[in-house]
Amino acid sequence: MTPESLNATFAALADPTRRAILVRLASGEASVTELAEPFDISQPAISKHLKVLEKAGLVSRGQDAQRRPRRIEAKPLAEATAWLERYRKIWEGNFQRLDALLDELKSAQKKSPPTKR
């Protein structure tokens, strides 16, 4: 997992049409015509988005020379998820440590109540 591949994956995901294309491809491969159908944008615009997805390695072309179906490539998406998961664990760990500290302070207060009122 290089920084460049993470850059390209996150940049590719930063567009709603490209995310919608990935969602469609997650349920099975599709031709450019099939991919363009549900969208209110031209086929050349879809092709442009597909180029970004292909360059980032998120989408590849199937064997059929006529239909040239596109399919999703799980690896870079799994790497981006792994990156986010790793740092989520760090900051969630911090919150848990903070919670534990607060609990400790609370129980310490209970054990030694203030001597003056």
Added chain:
Amino acid sequence: MTPESLNATFAALADPTRRAILVRLASGEASVTELAEPFDISQPAISKHLKVLEKAGLVSRGQDAQRRPRRIEAKPLAEATAWLERYRKIWEGNFQRLDALLDELKSAQKKSPPTKR
């Protein structure tokens, strides 16, 4: 989770310096000076990256008016992770269905071996 907030989160993550800033902030809040230290880039450049992260809601400013420490905001990162996890489940489901189909075909072949050699 709006499409716009996902766009902004993924775009903010598409840069190695911004990801490094988030990694640093994941272990605790830090001032701009402290954030700039490990990087070979100027403080104004760090401030520019921080602006992108703040606009995307990934980083906020602490109470201390003098130090103005930055801290990580977990929510948009959790939303981006959730988006990726959701579609990972779909495509992993597809691979499992494909695996099951291949197993079925293999066992069907074993049960009825070819009659001619």
